[in-house]
Amino acid sequence: MAVAAAFTFAEPLAYLAAAVVAVPLFKRLGLGSVIGYLAAGVAIGPAGLALVADDERVLHVAELGVVLLLFLIGLELQPSRLWSMRRDIFGLGTLQVVASTAALAGMFALSGFDARIATVAGAGLALSSTAFAMQILQERGHSTLPFGRRAFSILLLQDMAIVPLLTLVSLLAARGGEQPQSLGEAATEVAAVAGAVALVVFTGRFLLNPVFRILAGAHAREIMTAAGLLVVLGAAGVMQSVGISMALGAFLAGVLLSESNFRHTLEADLEPFRGLLLGLFFMSVGMTLNIAVLIDSWHIVLGFALATLAIKGLILYGASRLFGSGNADALLISATLPQGGEFAFVLFAAAVAGGLFTQQLASILSAVVIVTMALTPVITAAFDRVIAELRERGVAATAFESFEETRANVLIIGFGRFGRMVAQMLEAEGIGITAIDNSPQRIREAAKIGVKVYYGDATRADVLRAAGAGEARLIALCMESQPTMRKSIEIIRADFPGARLFCRARDRLHAAELIRTGVEFQIRETVESGLVFGRHALLELGIPAERVREVEEHVRRLDLERLALEAQGDTEGSLELLHMPAPPSRSSRGSDEAA
Template sequence: MDHFLLSTIIFLLAAVLIVPLAKHNGLGAVLGYLGAGLLIGPNSLGLISEVEAILHFSELGVVLLLFLIGLELKPRRLWVMRKAVFGLGLAQVLLSGALLGGVALLFGLTWKTALIAGFGLALSSTAFALQLMSERGELSSQYGRGAFAILLFQDLAVVPLLALVAALADSKVHDSNALLNLAKGLGMIIAVIVIGRFAVKPAFHLVAKAHSRELFTAAALLVVMGTAWLMEQVGLSMALGAFLAGMLLSDSEFRHQLEADIEPFRGLLLGLFFMAVGMQMDLHLLLEHIGIILAAVVVLMLIKTGLIYAMARGFGNNNADSLRMGVTLSQGGEFAFVLFSTAAQSKLMSTELTGIMTLVVSISMAFTPLVVKAADSYLGRQQKRQSDDEDTQALEHETFPEHNPEVLIIGFGRIGLTIARVLQARNIAFTAIDANPAHIRFARRLGYEVYYGDALRNDVLEAAGAEKARLIILAINNPDISEKAALQIREHFPRAKLFARARNSENALHLLELDLDHVFLETYDTSLGVSLEALQALGVPADKARQWILEFRETDLAQLEAKRLSKATSPQAESWQHEH
């Protein structure tokens, strides 16, 4: 008993410490459980040693997961998604499995092992992918629905793939025995369907009348484990029995209650299953075969991403949705662990190869969030570039209004917008230009007429009214462009007063050298305002605080002016002024 309690405490402590840390870093709960198992397993700290027994018990988590998947698969839902599920999903599993199996053959595996490896790696992580999309709020998006359809078919494909492993393992048995086993299997499937249809639902009605939640939960677990045990007795997968039980109850009035009662057990046992898989991961094996493993991870993710992208495009999805679908499902899945462990038990896969394949799947899971972020960044830049190009082409054909602005604002970011609000409040006519289409779109949504224009083109400035404006305000964020524009404006439009925004003291010095009418540091006055409030909060009288701030401002600006004059009288400054 003490040993059992200590093992339980170790499992819980590892999960509580490591899983939240993994989720916080965007790696997901599955990888957290794998890491926790790796840490406490015999290949690391060695706190837990009975891996095989724990793995066998924790397989109930996979059984319960298949039951819950069956509960979700109502016939009507499958019919609505039939094209995506049975078209895109089927194509993905078959093509990915065939291509990955072919690669496995090139690595020297036997055809049976390569077949299992190919189709095992073709499956993606349902829990991992759905969590990624849920965290990003994209489950209901176009690509989210397509990815879910593929995952749905992959979940369905687990059952025949497990049957395939059993068939490959029994291939040497006499044909009559094979036919007998097949008949037993079909007979048990029919029996489970009949019992579930005519006995299970009435039984749940009787249990519900007892108004005991504990009894209802016990009945639900009895149905799941009972059907799983029956399937195991005829050589079929326990998961198949659980899946059939869920399907039979998917349209019953007890479905939601069953989900609520089973979910906690499923979560704990599945987490335990992943930890058991993590305990089987061999760091020595990783270091020994690190080149092959990393190469396999890259090949796996490239093949799945490319195939899913191509198939999604073929099914009518756009470029961005297809790429997102591909990278989101590029990893190996948790059911690959089940498939590989079953193959190892059936002597179809060596222990070393099972360990390598487990490492490949686990590392592909770890890489997925990074690949998804990279794809998002690429698609974001591509979309912005395309949108900006389209906007720029449209904006370049616009003409400036025929009025004489008193003020020309160049640059309509946060500072240009604030200046425009003040001028508009006093009915002072102004024209604003900006070279960023995003700024223009935002300004126009706020009701301001801002036009596209390059601050370095004199013909654009003249068309915008620089020749007649009394004041030109350079509110550009880029210091280099601001300085070049100030120099040109001073030369070609000397009539107007010129104000310019400075990003920092160095930028301010450069602008002051151009003899502008006013240079303002973008955060300077705000900082002085906060300082004034701070002094008053500390008990300094308001008049005295304002006097201190004014004295500081005058001293500071005088020092800045002194630096400008000192720089202006240096040989480098004289040479610069001569050249310009």
């Protein structure tokens, strides 16, 4: 029994050890984490050290990584964001997917493959790797440039396209010799699918926000994480029960929660599960690769890989030019997105499960994807030289032009009475804000006045990152809790050093502490209201307005001097200034001098 337990325990150790060794190594080589996971799977699978016995069982569990990935993609697809990018997403992106699928399917059909197999193979290779391409763009600092944003739009459409493509695989697999359904059976199946979709939509639209609001009130982070997993797996299970891909249910749930107050917290909570399970999925795919078949078919793999890179590159270049990109931008897009992507493995695995592909064909096509990924960094480096030549000749003078956003990106943390006034000032100038708070009550109060506030914990770097702290030009810490603000400042300074910090101070001691930490701006929450109150009191007592202004200037100056001394630890010097009277009125001094 002990031996059996040790053997069972050895399998997860093999997965973890292989990933820990392979992924950093391949990332250091510039090939990306996806290829690292695939290589790790080959190493521990039947073709390598044979450390894992049942790769099919692991693959079924690892498919949950794809389900979570699609849920998180759905979370990003807010209607407002889709609308602003609609031309590039639904125009350029759709053109690329359709044209690439048709051209690559034609290539496979001319090579002698059945039309159904050619269609699925072409569709799989038409999709680029979102993780791979975005990593290249971010590492090179191109993700915010015009061509980087256009490339992201194409990737976004490809991510959405996986859902109908998975459905297409199911339909094509179902045509493999089965008797056609009767009209009654077909109508029943359609009704079941419609009912499942309606159930997911109704739950996401009307039930999830109130449930998450109740759970947030319990302040138990693990329960929020469990609820997020329950939503994803529940929606996936409902869709699977009527014969539709689990991915569709997860995707629908993500879209329905994209406008939820709890979107950022859900994204931060589920991201680690998504990363681990998706890595496990890629390793499982790697274990299914038949090395003997690849060695025997190396010329086929290399030929299809080079043809895929050339066909997709030409289509990407032409489509980008058609939608208004300059010559250099179109070249850079075609150099960044010609590879096959992680969703190809999903489609090929679904095709094998449906009996459409043999395992040998799936291994060959998966190897084609891997080769295209491995060649992409080389292509990108070569295109950098081409762009440099074009720039020298003046052909690509505007290829790398960038521009500042017309509106500042401000993250407000804490949406009580103080944060609400800050938001009002910024929005009055048309500056966009993102607000987060950990109080469901304050979130409800903000919703009553038409302000969207997200639920989030300011002491978690993953939540701050999901809320946009990495891109924010200014972060306003308006919460009441000093320990929470202290920890949040530490995290922001460590993980988001580019953001300027503006902080609300509870009192003088807190303000002095904030000055010592080096925040860009701090103010006590009562100082301005106290000065205004005192000003009106003096006016009511008959003090001339000019004298009131002088007294206010004097108090402000002394307050700043005292705060500077307290920040240096000189409390006694600060107290000496506390009761210093204002100097005589300037008008009275002028009269005395004249006399």
